[in-house]
Amino acid sequence: DTEVTQTPKHLVMGMTNKKSLKCEQHMGHRAMYWYKQKAKKPPELMFVYSYEKLSINESVPSRFSPECPNSSLLNLHLHALQPEDSALYLCASSQDLNYNSPLHFGNGTRLTVT
Amino acid sequence: RKEVEQDPGPFNVPEGATVAFNCTYSNSASQSFFWYRQDCRKEPKLLMSVYSSGNEDGRFTAQLNRASQYISLLIRDSKLSDSATYLCVVKGVGSSASKIIFGSGTRLSIRP
Helix, strand or coil: CCCEEEECCEEEECCCCEEEEEEEECCCCCEEEEEEECCCCCCEEEEEEECCEEEEECCCCCCEEEEEEECCEEEEEEECCCHHHCEEEEEEEECCCCCCCCCEECCCEEEEEC | CCCEEECCCCEEEECCCCEEEEEEECCCCCCEEEEEEECCCCCEEEEEEECCCCEEECCEEEEEECCCCEEEEEECCCCHHHCEEEEEEEECCCCCHHHCEECCCEEEEEEC
């Protein structure tokens, strides 16, 4: 069982919709991440939060807006997405940004944009 | 040259066989290394960290060769349940999480 929980598991949305992906961890980790993964490709980093502050934005379009309300929660707000944004969105956490902290992934939200 | 390279496979081996994958990295300053497995349409799961002295966890052995800049994963007595994509992950210098680099993955298929 994963200790990082993501909801919803599946999401279908139109290009004019606004939706949010949610992620929660109770491992006391202070770094949280959003990744995007397309089929047969490795995960691509989108955002990193460290101690609830945005640490890294990998030049992600503004139609994706992250939010970290507290140390356990991470949201990804979606607005005006494109069909090419359809992918598996993975949340991950690690103890901190130290180099020897492995990532622990949630089970992902499979997003389809119509 | 990619920063982290893996043979994409697929490796198709019979149950009970021993199989090994390598993963090469280009940044000699890379600090830590991990193997993840990912089943179809699932999230990546940490299989094992890779330590300088090499480490073993049951049927799995991971090794690091800093001189040649590669890590390896050896699976002995392979099981049907080992069928998955294996991703190597390399973390760079300092605390920059953007230095987490995934290999493209090696697909392994174990046949009965």
